[in-house]
Amino acid sequence: MMTHQQNNVEKRFILSLIFTLLILVGEVVGGLITHSLALLSDAAHVFMDVFALGLSFLALRLSSRPADDRHTYGWHRLEVLAALINGLTLLVISVTIGWEAYQRFLSPAPVRGPLMLVIAVLGLVVNLVVALVLGSHRHGEKSHIHRDLNLQSAFLHVVGDAVSSVGVIVAAVLIMLTGLEWVDPLASVLIAILILVSSFRVLKSSLHILVEGTPDGLSLAEVEREMLQTPAVASIHDLHVWNLCSQDVALSAHVVLEADHAQSQEQVMQDLRQRLDERFEILHTTLQFEDTACIDKFACNGGASHPVVN
Incomplete structure (x- = not known):
């Protein structure tokens, strides 16, 4: 419409x-x-x-x-x-x-x-x-x-x-x-x-x-820092940000959660989405939650399949 x-x-x-x-x-x-x-x-x-x-x-x-x-x-x-x-x-x-x-x-x-x-x-x-x-x-x-x-x-x-x-x-x-x-x-x-x-x-x-370059005016480092402000998030890796068109931006990332976090994945997801929208106007997000940091570099870059939460 x-x-x-x-x-x-x-x-x-x-x-x-x-x-x-x-x-x-x-x-x-x-x-x-x-x-x-x-x-x-x-x-x-x-x-x-x-x-x-x-x-x-x-x-x-x-x-x-x-x-x-x-x-x-x-x-x-x-x-x-x-x-x-x-x-x-x-x-x-x-x-x-x-x-x-x-x-x-x-x-x-x-x-x-x-x-x-x-x-x-x-x-x-x-x-x-x-x-x-x-x-x-x-x-x-x-x-x-x-x-x-x-x-x-x-x-x-x-x-x-x-x-x-x-x-x-x-x-x-x-x-x-x-x-x-x-x-x-x-x-x-x-x-x-x-x-x-x-x-x-x-x-x-x-x-x-x-060629799916990082959108002009966006810094991956700033995006990562903002995502790390979310409670329960320990680290971010395999972070990708690209343009669908000049105005619509997509993001995918692996999110490592703290071992003793009390928040549900749904709460963490909502907080991340809100931060990405308000700070960078990123609405298309694909986030994969993990309890431990990725060690296998090949798996971090798409070599292995894991459950994904959108």
């Missing part, structure tokens, strides 16, 4: 898509009329933003589907796959823009600076509006430990668009004042570099999740 928060996020995506499509149409038409490679380069960036927003919106919808026998954790990883695809397409676009800029350096074309300036200013205004729409999701968050990769990447895309628009504006003003047409492909190169940086940022985040 779709939550109120998810419904609100979807509305932000739809509104952002509409505004971004307006920017795309304006910059494509303006770039063709003014012969500005900088505008067309920025339009390519905007097109990828439309693609990214659309793909992220689709992933958001699909990820709300419930878990089943074939997908026991649900469809949350679709969000990460969408981000990975977005990062790869941004990488291709940045290389393409760089090549086109090189060709324009070799064969400069006349650019209509005034119209280019007007379109770039309009693009900047709309980009700032979209950034405001997407950026407002941060207010009221429980913490900044987990941030939605879709929203974060979309927000970075739009901010990148705004910076690109500023670059086009500067290029248009310089062309109008100096008549130096090579400023246009130079602005395209700068836009390509900006897109490249954005693509690496998104690729790094998505790949880190896919």
Whole structure:
């Protein structure tokens, strides 16, 4: 079932898509009329933003589907796959823009600076509006430990668009004042570099999740220290923490109980769950209780089967 928060996020995506499509149409038409490679380069960036927003919106919808026998954790990883695809397409676009800029350096074309300036200013205004729409999701968050990769990447895309628009504006003003047409492909190169940086940022985040790296902002040492604050817990070992998606974190661990503890396993479990939720927002936990510390390293790392309490 779709939550109120998810419904609100979807509305932000739809509104952002509409505004971004307006920017795309304006910059494509303006770039063709003014012969500005900088505008067309920025339009390519905007097109990828439309693609990214659309793909992220689709992933958001699909990820709300419930878990089943074939997908026991649900469809949350679709969000990460969408981000990975977005990062790869941004990488291709940045290389393409760089090549086109090189060709324009070799064969400069006349650019209509005034119209280019007007379109770039309009693009900047709309980009700032979209950034405001997407950026407002941060207010009221429980913490900044987990941030939605879709929203974060979309927000970075739009901010990148705004910076690109500023670059086009500067290029248009310089062309109008100096008549130096090579400023246009130079602005395209700068836009390509900006897109490249954005693509690496998104690729790094998505790949880190896919290889089940420790979530950003989380320290295994801090998690272990917090778990050891629970009464009756003597030690923790074989501790693993990973992302199911950018917001959902899973944890598994072996918990060694004190020999003379008076608490039931259910009491210990509830305390551990509460601590992990309140401090780190970890809700998916698999904990194995033991009375003695694990000596066999192979068994500690999954070589032996033991009863598990969830």
